[in-house]
Amino acid sequence: LINRGPIPAHFTLTPPNAHVAYCFKFSPMKGVLESGETKTIQISYKATVLGAFDEEFQFSVAGSAKPPILRIKGCVEGPNLHLDIDKIDFGDIAFGMPYTRTFRITNTSTTSVTYKLRIPEDGSGFVVTCAEQIRNNTDPSWRKGIHFYVEPKEFKMTPCKGTILPQGHQDIEVTLCSNTVMEYFRYILVDVEGIGEGLLAVNVMGRVIVPRLTAYPDILEYDECHLKEPYERKFLIVNTSHVPGCYGLIAQKRKEDTPVFYSSPAPCGIVPPFSVVEIPVIIETQKLGEYSTQVL
Known part of the structure; x- marks a missing residue:
């Protein structure tokens, strides 16, 4: 502001009523200019909406009928984010097994972009993996199955939020560990801070399969055994x-009158596709006689 008059000028910013005008901040907003004095006004602008703007700001000056007017115009552009894929297909997956795929978010904007990823249909509860379950053959889930009070959080995205620098990119790992026998058709939504929600989306698909495992042979013959001596078959x-x-x-539920105890040094494990694993079973007879025991 320049005071070209012969006397001091008292000035005050008169803000307009337009919504976009509240995005501007002037410092100082009022003051006094001596005759011939020049004062620098700092203007800050924080955009809240996209698109063009054209605003006029008036400074009322005591004793002046014609206020000085400052016109500010410009255009707010949104971030330019791009995904390298539009869908992730996990294909056929096994129950309780984690599977990981990746995709990339690229920021071609001239400013940094802060993002957050989410899958609206995903749960929030604890998820059970096969790697955890096979550590304990006494877990009740072996007999009763897995039950949830809260839907499990089956998807994990790493990192699920962050800031991408201008002309930068971020690789995202998506891990699915299913605790539900179903076909998946979900969306990963990309929210951008200060801009909006769900600006980008990646479709996620997959089908959960529970493989049918068979035991061979279905009968183990131990023949004659000495009382309370261990015998192993596979x-x-x-x-x-x-x-x-x-x-x-x-794990066997043993009682005082249980005639045969059985156990295994390798009771749990994972069988790869189209493969065979060998399971040792050790028995100890507790009573004389001929017995048949069912191993689950």
């Missing part, structure tokens, strides 16, 4: 499916 777990399978030899 049987096979066969997986004819194209996805891995998780197995567990359920």
